[in-house]
Amino acid sequence: MQQHEAVELGEDKAAKFKSKVGLILFGVYSFIYAGFVFVNTWSPKIMETKIILGLNLAVFYGFFLIILAIVMGIVYNHYCTKMENKLNVDEEENKE
Amino acid sequence: MTYPVSFLAVLFFIIFVVMVLALSFYFARKTKTASGYFAAGGTIHWGVNGIAFAGDYLSAASFLGICGMIAFSGYDGFLYSIGYLAGWVVALFLIAEPMKRMGKFTFTDALDSKFNSKGIQLMAAISTLIVSICYLIPQMVGAGALVKPLLGLEHYVGVLIVGTIVIIIVSTAGMTSTTYVQFIKGGLLIIFSTILTVSLIINGLHKKPSDEYHDFVTLDAVFDGESYTPDSQDYKFAGTFKVKDSEFVKLEKDGIFTWWKVKGSDGEFKLEEALSSTIKPDEVVFYNGALASEGRFFQVGHISKLIMNGKEVEKTGSLDPFSFLSIIEESEIVRFAKTSVTDGDNEVTIWYQNPTSGKEIMRPGLKFKVDKGSTFWSKLNFISLMLALFLGTASLPHILIRYYTVPSQRDARKSTIVAICGIGFFYILTLYMGLGAMTHGVLDLSSSNMSAPLLAKYFGVGLFSIISAIAFATVLGTVSGLIVASSGAIAHDLMDRYMGIKMTEKQKVFAGKISALGIGMVAIILGILFKGMNVSFLVGWAFAVAASANLPAIIMLIFWKKTTAKGIASSIFVGIVAALSIILLSPDMFARYGFDKASSPISLSQPGIISIPLSFLTLVVVSLMTQKKKVKV
Structure with missing residues (x-):
């Protein structure tokens, strides 16, 4: 049950980097989500347009938003973990 | 409509309950501190926590409500799935790690981490209780509504069964037992929804769903x-x-x-x-x-x-x-x-x-007025709803407290990603299950909520029994989380922090357990009182109030250095009042009061688009007005 590789809660040198990347990814996702809401609201008929594999734009865009959230989450975690390992380990080594 | 009692469903449900009660009593012996009771000691593995997030979040509204809405209104029901999932992006990129870094047991701790303000402690606790009660009532009414057709028991018996089991789960080992109940339920829900969807796709589509299907004359x-x-x-x-x-x-x-x-x-x-x-x-x-x-x-x-x-x-x-x-x-x-x-x-x-x-x-417009017969206000209502779904998830107190059950910020982040994967995958399945119910001659027109279990029945009594048992478990998992959040608001935020009652660790745990018992009993009473009422709209209230009251405070505390304690307390207050006022004066509520919709003083039913910016604005203005003056030396 214990997570031994956890970053200690004391000081996280990667916090600024993670916050910046998080904000950028949030901005990108919000823009795409806003586009989805905009088309659904003002041009719902466009959502009938066939896109790929027989799926219309409505289903394609919806699935895309769900899958995009998963992919962005994994990418975000990859870079955050990399930066945490680099900065927080460097910090510990410097102390030694 | 009446359904024959499924003894297999009863058996599966009993097995599930025995399993979670055994877990609860096992963990009870280890729960001796406030940290253990309210936050599972911060020892939960991120993978378990991620699935528990899914078990917490995928309430009866998600499972039964969305599938039913898709079965009756097509793609418009799926828009809820997309909005609910998108909200997790806000949680992951903006909220997860700061909440873990700043908080201890409740989200009030995080908001108050820099200030030690009585105003924040009081307003955040009230907000937690309002949101949790709005969420609790439909879950309890849903428990009663499920138990009647499936087990042949009266509504109040269903509410009592769920209420009693949840009180035992929460008051034995608090967040630890709640986490494992949610983990098991979330896992089962995703696995068996996948089995149902695969069965559906392999079976294909038929003009006549079955030999027993009624021929309309x-x-x-x-x-x-x-x-x-x-x-x-x-x-x-x-x-x-x-x-x-x-x-x-x-x-x-x-x-x-x-x-x-x-x-x-x-x-x-x-x-x-x-x-x-x-x-x-x-x-x-x-x-x-x-x-x-x-x-x-x-x-x-x-x-x-x-x-x-x-x-x-x-x-x-x-x-x-x-x-x-x-x-x-x-x-x-x-x-x-x-x-x-x-x-x-x-x-x-x-x-x-x-x-x-x-x-x-397969496109929007059957439920939401964005196409035929739409007006400017109906379109604005839709935008407002999608905004509240997007911003509401990351401000639900029973979701936020799960960030304190893992050991580190990294685990908080990872568990959110696991949650996004599980919940996102499940929401894709809802489109298939809803459309399957729509086309397979299984709909009970008097209750859209039964669509998913009845679709399972199409593929055999075994699957129906398991899905029905999971539907009960769904209520158990979500109600447990809500009661833990509420007991934290009472015992930790109000009694310990706001009132300053001095308690030992043991007394804090006892206060938490008594609060859980009290909230559980209130939930039982409300579940019985609201019998027969369509209260699913209360979940919408919970999202709107959470997004309006909590999110501006959380976001601004993290990203704006000039945020003050008074600014946060005021924005929570304004968010609650604005969201509830707009809802109570909305055309939809006027229709519920028995008045003409047109006599409503406002044309919006979804408050988010007004109440969220208003709450942000309040925070900025009040914070600027209450800045500490720099002393020149």
């Missing part, structure tokens, strides 16, 4: 200026009723009265069979002219034109996930529209056939 009729005479001698005309632009006829056959929709004009009329429920003055309900026990209220939903590769076919055979959706879009499906008439002393609800093109079903 259409009669030719002659109109003599006053009455309709059907071409069948078996039926006798018993009355005609006009509702707006539609006309309905009541016919009698063998002493049973049924309702028919009039179609056609210029002397050539057809009468199309409809379904009805009639409430007599003595409150006895007749379904299609007979008592419910006679089974004349048929399950419905079928494809009237099944188009595959440009040709009309009777069945498709096995499909792949994409062609399943594209064939539905090319086909025509019979949905059922609802209307009401007063027939003497009887109140009659009629469901009549409404063939709808797949194209309309």
Whole structure:
């Protein structure tokens, strides 16, 4: 049950980097989500347009938003973990 | 509609309950500190926590409500899935790690981490309680509504069973037992929803869903200026009723009265069979002219034109996930529209056939007024709803407290990603399960919430029993999380922090358990009092209030250095008041009060688009007005 590789809660040198990347990814996702809401609201008929594999734009865009959230989450975690390992380990080594 | 009691469902449910109670008592011996009780000691593995997030979040509203909404209104129901999932992006990128870094047991801790402000402690605790109660009531009413058709027990018995089990789970080991209940339930829900969806796609689509499916009759009729005479001698005309632009006829056959929709004009009329429920003055309900026990209220939903590769076919055979959706879009499906008439002393609800093109079903507009008959306000309502769903998730107190159950910020982030994967995958399945229910002749028109369990029944009693048991477990998991959040708000935020009552660790745990017992009993009482009321809209309230009251405070605390304690407390207060005021004065609520919708003073039903910016603005203005003056040396 214990997570031994956890970053200690004391000081996280990667916090600024993670916050910046998080904000950028949030901005990108919000823009795409806003586009989805905009088309659904003002041009719902466009959502009938066939896109790929027989799926219309409505289903394609919806699935895309769900899958995009998963992919962005994994990418975000990859870079955050990399930066945490680099900065927080460097910090510990410097102390030694 | 009545359903035969499934003993297998009862057995599965009992097995689940015994399992979670055993876990609860096992962990109870280890729960001796406040940290252990409110935050599982911060020792939960991120993978377990991620699935527990899913178990916490995928409430009855998600599982039963969204599947039912898709089954009745097509793609518009799926918009809820997308909005609910998108909210997790806000949680991951903006909230997860700061909440873990700043908080201890509750989200009030995080908001108050820099200030130690009585105002924040009070307002955040009140906000937690309002949001949690709004969320609790539909869950408890749902428990009662589920138990009656599935187990044959009375509504209050269902509420008592769920309430008692949850009180035991929460008051034994608090967050630890709650986490494992949610983990097991979330895992089971995703696994068996996948099995149901795969069965559906392999089975393909059929014009006639099953051999038992009711054949709807259409009669030719002659109109003599006053009455309709059907071409069948078996039926006798018993009355005609006009509702707006539609006309309905009541016919009698063998002493049973049924309702028919009039179609056609210029002397050539057809009468199309409809379904009805009639409430007599003595409150006895007749379904299609007979008592419910006679089974004349048929399950419905079928494809009237099944188009595959440009040709009309009777069945498709096995499909792949994409062609399943594209064939539905090319086909025509019979949905059922609802209307009401007063027939003497009887109140009659009629469901009549409404063939709808797949194209309309697979795009927005059947539920939300964004297309035909839309107005500026109806479009704004839709935008406001999607905004509240997007911003509400990351501000729900029972979700936020799960960030304190893992050891580190990294684990908080990872568990959110696991949650996004599990919840996102499940929400894709909801589109298949909803459309499956719509086309497989399983819909109970009197209860959209039963769509997913009834679709499972199409594939056998075994799957139906498991899905039904999971539906109960769904309520248990979500209610447990809500009660932990509420007990934290009372015992930790109000008693310990706000009132400053000095307690030992043991006393804090005891206060938490007593609070859980109290909240659990309140939930039971409300669940019984609200019986029969459609209270699913309360979940919408919870999202709107959470997004308006909590999110601006959380975001600004993290990203704006000039945020002050008074700014946070004021924005929570304004967010709650603005969101609730708009909801209570909305056209939808006026209709519920029995007034004309048009007499409502505002045209919005979804408050987010006004109350969220207003709460942000309040925080900025009050914070700027209450900055500490820099002392010149």
